[in-house]
Amino acid sequence: MVENIRLISAQVVEEVLKYDELIPVIESALGKFSNRPQSGVIQPLRTCLRIPAVDGFLGVMPAYSESDGVLSTKLLTFFPHNSGGLSTHSALTVLFHCQTGVPTAILDADVITAYRTAAASAVATKHLVSGSPKKLAILGAGVQARSHFYALSHLYNFYEVTIWNHRPEKAKALAAELGNHVTSVDDAEKAVRDADVIVTATNSSTPVLKAAWVKSGAHVNAVGSCRPDWHEIDPLLMQTAAVYADSKEAALKESGDVIKAGATIVAEIGELVLGKVQPRNSETTVFKSLGIAIEDAVAASLVLSKLDAHTASTQ
Numbered sequence: 001m002v003e004n005i006r007l008i009s010a011q012v013v014e015e016v017l018k019y020d021e022l023i024p025v026i027e028s029a030l031g032k033f034s035n036r037p038q039s040g041v042i043q044p045l046r047t048c049l050r051i052p053a054v055d056g057f058l059g060v061m062p063a064y065s066e067s068d069g070v071l072s073t074k075l076l077t078f079f080p081h082n083s084g085g086l087s088t089h090s091a092l093t094v095l096f097h098c099q100t101g102v103p104t105a106i107l108d109a110d111v112i113t114a115y116r117t118a119a120a121s122a123v124a125t126k127h128l129v130s131g132s133p134k135k136l137a138i139l140g141a142g143v144q145a146r147s148h149f150y151a152l153s154h155l156y157n158f159y160e161v162t163i164w165n166h167r168p169e170k171a172k173a174l175a176a177e178l179g180n181h182v183t184s185v186d187d188a189e190k191a192v193r194d195a196d197v198i199v200t201a202t203n204s205s206t207p208v209l210k211a212a213w214v215k216s217g218a219h220v221n222a223v224g225s226c227r228p229d230w231h232e233i234d235p236l237l238m239q240t241a242a243v244y245a246d247s248k249e250a251a252l253k254e255s256g257d258v259i260k261a262g263a264t265i266v267a268e269i270g271e272l273v274l275g276k277v278q279p280r281n282s283e284t285t286v287f288k289s290l291g292i293a294i295e296d297a298v299a300a301s302l303v304l305s306k307l308d309a310h311t312a313s314t315q
């Protein structure tokens with residue numbers, strides 16, 4: 001059995017996974033998730049095993065989608081104190097045959113996690129922002145900061161992009177890598193001033209974004225602090241903005257931003273995708289992203305179908 005399992009490296013994933021294909025796949029998955037179980041999606045809340053010695057956790061994220069023919073589990077660790085070039089998140093996705101349960105592939109899921117999270121934020125932004133946003137501000141300068149720049153730039157032509165990080169040298173390096181219209185700003189308030197779209201993607205356990213700094217009508221993709229006791233958004237913003245989530249269940253159990261502020265979730269992004277709920281896009285909006293297993297399942301399946309198509313075309 002084991003010798004037939006395909007092993008897919010992060011490098012191969014990066015070669016084949018493209019936002020023009022991934023964003024619609026994630027949009028469809030968010031819709032099916034919000035219409036489960038009728039849609040054929042089955043996905044429990046992930047299990048998080050705490051590792052107190054390193055303030056980290058191991059997450060187990062199973063998902064099944066009948067219509068996509070995919071059964072998978074992502075195994076993910078978050079060790080926030082990793083340093084010296086070691087990434088803070090590590091992930092593998094295991095795929096199983098839907099009829100036999102036989103494992104078929106193991107994918108390095110670091111790149112998938114980066115891309116599918118940013119693709120989900122792109123879907124949320126598309127549904128919650130009307131018109132053409134001009135300024136993007138990113139708080140954080142790690143893996144998710146980079147992928148969010150590319151996914152959102154795939155949808156919009158931002159005239160200005162600002163990056164803030166608690167360690168300014170990381171923001172400088174990322175800005176230099178991303179292009180001429182991207183600048184690093186040492187002060188978070190200045191970075192988000194007048195921004196139409198804001199991304200928070202830090203490992204902070206306390207707020208990095210204050211409500212008073214956010215332009216009225218702006219949209220925030222709140223990607224970090226996916227732990228019940230951590231938050232990176234000012235509770236006042238969570239209480240006054242229209243808050244959406246990928247999963248209401250996960251937001252209420254896993255998000256310190258939601259729990260500590262007592263925030264109300266207006267709807268899941270999937271309900272907007274399905275047209276079940278109309279977006280309150282004239283208001284300031286927050287997408288609280290937790291990351292859901294169905295995103296990993298369909299993204300992994302997309303990688304394999306791209307590889308199969310490539311193999312077929314070269315035979």
Ligand SMILES: NC(=O)C1=CN([C@@H]2O[C@H](COP(=O)(O)OP(=O)(O)OC[C@H]3O[C@@H](n4cnc5c(N)ncnc54)[C@H](O)[C@@H]3O)[C@@H](O)[C@H]2O)C=CC1
Pocket residue numbers: 078087088089113117140141142143144145165166167170201202203204205208223224225226289290291292
């Ligand atoms: N919603 C979702 O689906 C996902 C959420 N995440 C979360 O997004 C956040 C960012 O993830 P990555 O970019 O992969 O991590 P990373 O480790 O690559 O980057 C984290 C960034 O936060 C900064 N940072 C670290 N400690 C900080 C502090 N105390 N205050 C302010 N900034 C601090 C770092 O300098 C770095 O720029 C994490 O909270 C992570 O758990 C990650 C993957 C998926």
Ligand SMILES: O=C(O)C1=NCCCC1
Pocket residue numbers: 076078089113226290291292
């Ligand atoms: O869905 C994921 O992958 C993650 N979600 C929360 C934080 C770590 C990664």
